[in-house]
Amino acid sequence: MAGLDHTHDPGLRSWVPGADGHADFPIQNLAFGVVAPSGEGPRAGVAIGAFVLDLPGALAAGLVEGEAGRAVAAMREPALNGFLALGAGPRRALRLRLVELLREGAPERGAVEPLLHPAASCTPHLPARIGDYTDFYAGLHHATSVGRLFRPDEPLLANYKHVPIGYHGRASSVIPSGQPVRRPNGQTKPRDATAPLFGPSRRLDYELELGIWIGPGNALGEPIPIGRAGEHVAGFCLLNDWSARDVQAWEYQPLGPFLAKSFATTLSPWIVTPEALAPFRTAPAPRPEGDPQPLPYLDDPRDREEGALAIDLDVVLTTPALRERGLPPHRLARSDARHLYWTAAQLVAHHASGGCNLRPGDLFGTGTISGPDRAQAGSLLEATEGGRIPIRLDTGEERRFLEDGDEVILSARCRREGFAPIGFGECRAVILPAL
Structure with missing residues (x-):
């Protein structure tokens, strides 16, 4: 190793x-x-x-x-x-x-x-000034589950297994763990409405992701070979890419996420280095039979052997009622970073493949990391099947999406026999009412 x-x-x-x-x-x-x-x-x-x-x-x-x-x-x-x-x-x-x-x-x-x-x-x-923030969509099970909700006959679009999908996010609204998140207002169009409405999002959601901190950059116009992509990764953190699903559903075509994502992204405040994570490197999960092999610029023998990370990921929820009664947080999901379809090196190599210059302190989000089961869903959109199946809490409350006063807490642990376990610290935030 x-x-x-x-x-x-x-x-x-x-x-x-x-x-x-x-x-x-x-x-x-x-x-x-x-x-x-x-x-x-x-x-x-x-x-x-x-x-x-x-x-x-x-x-x-x-x-x-x-x-x-x-x-x-x-x-x-x-x-x-x-x-x-x-x-x-x-x-x-x-x-x-x-x-x-x-x-x-x-x-x-x-x-x-x-x-x-x-x-x-x-x-x-925040550990660094973030010049640019790119959010990828590298969680295969998340992409499949969400796609199935909106396109039952074609959950994944034709490009998904060939190219790492991403979009340019808003760096100014990335915040450290512990800072509250204000429920956003936005434009939505309910199915029974004849015209769009403007008001507080009613379908506020979290997304369980890893953040990737960029170290040394590359010159404009010069790609980063995948065999050297790891040299440009300075470390990892936890990332919650908050999402207003009702705003997203109305605005995302044809150019993708915009105001539904830009109101807040929460990070755990510690950069866990590649050196600390060395014992927990592992081979990526095998690609399903029949999937295309990555194109040569995204393929590297060492990355195939140890390009993934063995990280257990947890999401828990506290509500005002749970806190008032002294009840423990409710676990929403337990997932694993090995469910990512693309590795960190592949994300770096792809981002720079057209000549885009990465800079120290740039931030990548991996995209939501879900597993194949509902208990591993990295968002409420998946866990509740678009709000159709509520989550029941010990207080008797139900949640389809997040309510004001709810607090979402992400955590992570790296475990491997023969090594000391390590973690990332918490990534947490309370939801405040919309203005």
């Missing part, structure tokens, strides 16, 4: 309280982000257990030097674009140095400890 080293040792221990066995951020993860500690301004940090290590503080204290120091120096402004642009070399050097500083028995503990902030007292920010 490529990229494995001592930083992936499941026996590696940290002196940071609670880091060993932490559900998301043990020492084997070391995800990067931008947070504002209580009463202070935003700065770059690394997640370790229930704490965040102040990285500019570590640089000022002389704890990181050489390539690792160069990586942190690129984080001086409260955005990681400069760091993402450096690529894998400095990123790996910083990972190795952080393991030295945070491992059990580290002689620098006394100097590092004052630089830890409780994560619970930190406000998360």
Whole structure:
């Protein structure tokens, strides 16, 4: 398995309280982000257990030097674009140095400890300035299920299994986990209406996706070969591409999603690096018999062997009534990143194949990741079959789509025998009423 080293040792221990066995951020993860500690301004940090290590503080204290120091120096402004642009070399050097500083028995503990902030007292920010955001449609089961609702005789259009489908999203409305989402107003046309109406969306939905952060870019006009596409991926996060389904149904022809998607996209605030995910790389799911093979610019032997990621994905819902009664969140779905039809490398190679220039801090969404069963549906549109079959909660409530006050929480875990599990942190938001 490529990229494995001592930083992936499941026996590696940290002196940071609670880091060993932490559900998301043990020492084997070391995800990067931008947070504002209580009463202070935003700065770059690394997640370790229930704490965040102040990285500019570590640089000022002389704890990181050489390539690792160069990586942190690129984080001086409260955005990681400069760091993402450096690529894998400095990123790996910083990972190795952080393991030295945070491992059990580290002689620098006394100097590092004052630089830890409780994560619970930190406000998360977006980890980078997003210049461009592209949302793909790479979840085969989602595309099939949604297509079946609207085109029972032809769920997938003829191009789907030949070309990664995507659209250019709105970067300005991408927000970090924890920030509320306002129900959008929009133009809709109910079936029994003779003319369109304008008002609050009544069919508000979530979408379970992975986000892909772009590192080094490419020059305008120069494609990225698929064999080198991985060099341009700086990391991954969770992504909820909120969707106003009634607005979408009226506006999407002929040019695709627009206002039904642009009102908000929520991200988990930590960039989980390719190095942390190395133990969880796996072969993509076999393509169904009879499917076309990818064209040569989308095909690579190594990508066929380990282009996918083994990530368990969960979606839960809390409602005002569930919270008032002290009841646990209701699980809406449990899916797996291996259900994606196209790999991250294929998405990068395709995006740049016509000469489009990607830039550090650009963001891709994979598209909704659903499995073949309703319990694996990555959206309410699928889980309720377009609102026809309600979801029943322990309070006696029903949900066909999201109501005001509902909170959707995405989470993820990477598990593989012989390695320490790691996670992504939560991607969550509460729905506020429309204005």
